Amino acid sequence: MMLTLHGTGAGTPGGDRMASALTATFSDGSLVLFDAGEGCARAMLRDRIDLSAISTVAISHMHADHWTGFPALVMAWSLAKRTNPVSVYVPPGTADFFESLPARCYSFRERLGFELTFHQLAGFSMPDGWRVEIIPTTHLNSVRELAQRYSMPPTAFGYLLLNGERRIVLSQDIGGEEDLRPHLDGAELLVCESAHVDPAAVLEMAQAAGVRHVVFTHVPPADARFPVGFDGIAWDVATDGLRIGL
């Protein structure tokens, strides 16, 4: 499996990092897209991804920097005359919204030429023996009351990518590093957002849990917290287009 980080920026836009989008590529050439931030289709094309090979999309939560690239991705698929189906996993309570979205952008179902199915976010299987489990995080706790008032899901999710004993943790957006603690034991890779954590604390926690490699992403512009003086574990700050072979 190959992970590619197409968008490593945070919610605050900067000029050199696109919004959140990460793909996993498998031996059969298919891809799973985790989050579809603004401009994700362009970011993936820049990184020489075949957009038609994306079989599954998973949206972790409804902050705009994690999903607003989706309707433009559907348009890109339509213009490229895609024919193979796509499964899209979306946060609880948002399937109707996503179902209606392509038509709101004139990507009418009758003219799409491919099947687009929406499911409530849950675990799912991927090729090469990998499977995804979702992990609820506290990222949206501070807006929980308002979210419920507006019938928005009050929960955000990270992902565990599992294959036998192998474990990869994608934090997506979290409330703080404590959200990760129960999931890190023995992970070969932690891809950790950096906007809502203390990077040094993440590295200490990861080292104690036996994590082999930490990659920080979701980096705010001009982030003065890096580099962090910590050499107890292999770690990097991602830039757009970073590929990680696993």
Ligand SMILES: [Zn+2]
């Ligand atoms: Zn967020």
